[in-house]
Amino acid sequence: MNKAKMSIDRLNRISAIDNRIYGSFIEHLGRAVYNGIYEPEHPMANKKGFRKDVIQLVKELQVPIIRYPGGNFVSGFNWEDSVGPREQRPKRLDLAWFTTETNEVGMQEFDEWLQEVNSEMMLAVNLGTRGADAARNLVEYCNHREGSFWSDLRIRHGKKAPYGIKTWCLGNEMDGPWQMGHKTAYEYGRLANETAKMMRWVDPSIELVACGSSKMVMPTFADWEAMVLTEAYEEVDYLSLHNYWGNSDGDTESYLAGGILMDDFIKSVIAICDYVKAKKRSKKKINLSFDEWNVWYHTKESDKQIEHWLQAPPRLEDIYNFEDALLVGGLLITLLKNSDRVKMACLAQLVNVIAPIMTEVGGKAWTQTIYYPFYYTSVYGRGEALKVNIEGPRFDCKQYTDVPMLDSVAVYNEEEETLALFVMNRSIKEDLEITCDLRGVKADRCIGNVALEGYDYKAANTAESPGCVVPAQKPTGILEAGSMHTVVSRSSWNMFRFHIGK
Ligand code: AHR
Numbered sequence: 001m002n003k004a005k006m007s008i009d010r011l012n013r014i015s016a017i018d019n020r021i022y023g024s025f026i027e028h029l030g031r032a033v034y035n036g037i038y039e040p041e042h043p044m045a046n047k048k049g050f051r052k053d054v055i056q057l058v059k060e061l062q063v064p065i066i067r068y069p070g071g072n073f074v075s076g077f078n079w080e081d082s083v084g085p086r087e088q089r090p091k092r093l094d095l096a097w098f099t100t101e102t103n104e105v106g107m108q109e110f111d112e113w114l115q116e117v118n119s120e121m122m123l124a125v126n127l128g129t130r131g132a133d134a135a136r137n138l139v140e141y142c143n144h145r146e147g148s149f150w151s152d153l154r155i156r157h158g159k160k161a162p163y164g165i166k167t168w169c170l171g172n173e174m175d176g177p178w179q180m181g182h183k184t185a186y187e188y189g190r191l192a193n194e195t196a197k198m199m200r201w202v203d204p205s206i207e208l209v210a211c212g213s214s215k216m217v218m219p220t221f222a223d224w225e226a227m228v229l230t231e232a233y234e235e236v237d238y239l240s241l242h243n244y245w246g247n248s249d250g251d252t253e254s255y256l257a258g259g260i261l262m263d264d265f266i267k268s269v270i271a272i273c274d275y276v277k278a279k280k281r282s283k284k285k286i287n288l289s290f291d292e293w294n295v296w297y298h299t300k301e302s303d304k305q306i307e308h309w310l311q312a313p314p315r316l317e318d319i320y321n322f323e324d325a326l327l328v329g330g331l332l333i334t335l336l337k338n339s340d341r342v343k344m345a346c347l348a349q350l351v352n353v354i355a356p357i358m359t360e361v362g363g364k365a366w367t368q369t370i371y372y373p374f375y376y377t378s379v380y381g382r383g384e385a386l387k388v389n390i391e392g393p394r395f396d397c398k399q400y401t402d403v404p405m406l407d408s409v410a411v412y413n414e415e416e417e418t419l420a421l422f423v424m425n426r427s428i429k430e431d432l433e434i435t436c437d438l439r440g441v442k443a444d445r446c447i448g449n450v451a452l453e454g455y456d457y458k459a460a461n462t463a464e465s466p467g468c469v470v471p472a473q474k475p476t477g478i479l480e481a482g483s484m485h486t487v488v489s490r491s492s493w494n495m496f497r498f499h500i501g502k
Contacts, residue, residue, distance in 0.1 A: 001487070003433045004392025008410045008421070009440030014385040015340035017411065019064045020167070022378040023122065024350040025292065026110075027071035029097050030315030033105050035361050036351040037113055042362060050113050053365040057357045058117040058350065061371070062378050065167060067122040067291055067346045068110055072096035074172050075128025075180040079138050082106025084157045095180055097315060098308040107142070111163055120166070122209075122291070122346070125195070127171030127188070128181030132195040139168070139202040167207050167344070169291065170195055173214035173242060175224050185224045189231025196235035209289045209344075210236040215243050216265040225269060229276040229286065238289040238344065241269055244354075245327055246297025252457055254399035256426045256491065258327050259334040259407055266290070266338045288338075290345040293331060295324045295370065296354045316353045319462065320368040322455035322469050329373030329452060329493030330424045332381070336409040339385045347374055358463065366466035369459075376450055376471070376495045380420040383413035386441070388421070392434075395427060405432060406488070412441060412500075419443055421496040425488040432488050436496075439482035444501035446476040446484060453492035471495075 026032050037058075040049030069077060073096045081090050081103045089103035114121055123142070125135035137150050142163040144151035151162070173179050174188040183191065188211065196208045210232055213221040225239060243265060247255040266288060273286040298318035306313050320328075328347075335345050347370075351357045356371035388408040395403050405427045411420045419441050425432050452471040461468045477486050477496075488494055 001433045002393050002405070002430050003435070004390060004406050005435050005437070006406070006408065007389045007437035007440060008386055008419070010386070010412065010442075011440070012387040012389070014337065014387055016384050017336065017339045017382060018343040019382060020344040021335055021339060021342060022063060023065040023067065023291070023344055023346040024061070024063045025067040025071070025346040025348040026350050027353065028069045028073045028094070028101055029071060029349075029353050030317065031312050031352040031359070032349055032355070034102070034312035036353070036359055038105050038109070039359070039361065048109065048112055050116060051359065051365065054351060054357060054359060055116045057365055057367060061356070061375055063117070063119050063350070065122050065344065065346075066114065066119050066350065067124060067169065070096065070124060070172055072172060072179060074124040074126050077126050078130070079107070079126070079134065083108065083141070083154070093309065099313065100309050100311050102311060107163070108157065108159060121163070122167040122169060122344070123165050124169035124172055127174060127191055127195060128179055131191060132198050135195045136198040136202050139199045139206065143203040143206070166205065167209065168199065169209045169211075169240065170236065171211050174211045175218055175220050176214045185220065185227035186231065189228040192228060193232035193235050196232060200235070207237045208235065209238040209240050209291065212239045212241050212269060216261065222268065222272060225272040226276060229273060233276055233280055233282060233286070234284065236286065238287050239269060239273060241265060241288060241290045242292035244292070244294055244296035245331075246295060247323060248297050251398050252323055253397040253428045255323060256326055256330065256428065257397060257400050257403045259330040260400050260403060262293070262331055262334045263338065266334070266342060270341050287343045288341050290335060290342055292346060292348040294348045294354050295320060295327060314352070317358070318354050319460050320370045321458045321460040322369055322452075323457040323491070325369035325373055325452055325469065326424065326491060326493050328370040329377070329422070330407055330426065332373060332377040333407050333409050333422050333424060336377070336381060336385045336411065336422070337387070360463050364463055364466075366461065366463050368461055369469040372452060372471050373493055377422060380495060380497060381411045381422065383411050386410040386412050392432065405430070406434070410441070417500045418447070419498045419500055421498070423488055423494045423496070425490055425492050427490050429490055431490050434486055434488055436484045437482065438479065438484060438498060441498070442501045443479065443482065443498035445479060445499050446496060447499050448495070448497035449474040449476050450495045451489070451492055452494070453489045457491070
């Protein structure tokens with residue numbers, strides 16, 4: 001059997017992890033909101049119409065921030081439609097997804113739901129069909145205490161205390177021709193700069209995310225980032241990255257190595273941010289917000305048949321399988337390995353729409369395969385990210401060469417005196433015998449071992465059999481002279497937890 005050596009040292013610190021790296025996303029799209037989080041006729045609905053079973057599953061994921069209300073949807077959204085008395089809210093055609101938006105759930109209702117799930121809002125403003133004026137008014141409505149037109153309107157709408165929204169996205173995927181109000185990098189960079197300036201004049205405490213490329217293969221990638229930052233560097237705090245993965249050509253070996261592309265994308269965007277910093281002789285560092293990432297490909301073709309102007313039709317309801325879950329686990333490792341610069345990330349999305357949580361109308365809520373790696377990483381991956389030194393075999397596949405079989409990151413939690421070690425064996429062919437030297441973190445015993453392994457790549461959970469693909473709780477290994485010896489099976493994602501001694 002192939003062997004690998006690993007070692008972890010307390011001093012090999014990547015960064016303190018910003019918990020917002022475990023963010024997610026709810027867009028007014030498909031059944032994410034209506035018949036997803038909100039279904040007033042459901043037997044499990046609370047007084048406000050939100051499903052308690054969904055709330056429970058979201059809470060378990062411990063998602064600290066949720067991007068809202070889009071996505072492509074936000075680029076045609078009039079925020080004023082979604083506030084105030086519900087019976088006066090207009091129905092609008094949504095040109096992003098060709099549906100009818102009723103605005104039954106808006107700012108106030110979504111904020112109430114966020115409180116139920118212990119999360120906060122990352123609010124996107126419309127820089128597609130609208131601009132700086134609507135955006136600064138929205139900041140005034142949400143965050144200004146009182147005594148101005150928009151803040152007093154909020155109070156008349158029954159919300160005395162400001163929402164106090166801290167994190168704001170300056171539009172969505174403005175580089176994409178599919179976007180309402182698509183712009184050139186220069187047009188967007190100028191607009192982002194002016195909008196950011198005015199939003200911050202209303203509330204200097206907010207943090208702003210400018211749009212980077214909507215995927216790494218965009219023809220404008222890199223030039224887009226450089227130009228946007230050239231125009232808006234001093235006014236923005238983060239640059240966004242979006243990317244979706246898929247295995248449409250059935251090449252599982254390359255698919256499972258998808259973390260390489262994510263890593264490359266992140267490193268390239270960091271290089272561009274730092275290039276503009278140098279060019280501007282700026283003291284400020286721009287960090288990254290990977291605010292859309294996930295697997296999305298299962299429904300791309302079938303969704304083309306959906307009739308236009310329906311209300312909340314099922315859309316982007318990808319059913320995820322074992323290999324998708326492995327990839328998601330691997331992508332989380334990559335995000336943590338880059339947590340010195342990736343401060344926020346949003347698994348896109350959260351309920352029904354390319355989501356870890358699915359619902360049946362009037363029926364069950366259930367968890368997809370990808371729920372599990374996200375759950376374990378979010379719950380146990382808080383603290384300081386530590387680099388894992390690895391000496392082990394590598395392989396070539398169709399899309400990448402020299403791929404390390406093992407991918408790994410560790411998270412040290414000083415307060416809880418624990419270390420979580422996340423390990424993926426990307427090889428589809430070989431199990432690996434590993435020896436992990438933990439003396440550098442003073443681990444004295446293994447307290448948990450969870451493995452997602454051994455399923456058919458296409459095995460999936462469904463409403464009828466939701467427990468098909470779940471990680472196994474394995475016996476905890478014994479440490480010998482501060483080292484763990486174990487086998488990680490081919491195509492597996494694993495989490496080991498250790499107690500840290502004095
Ligand atoms: O998450 C689905 C869509 O993917 C979002 O609306 C858009 O931003 C991206 O293209």
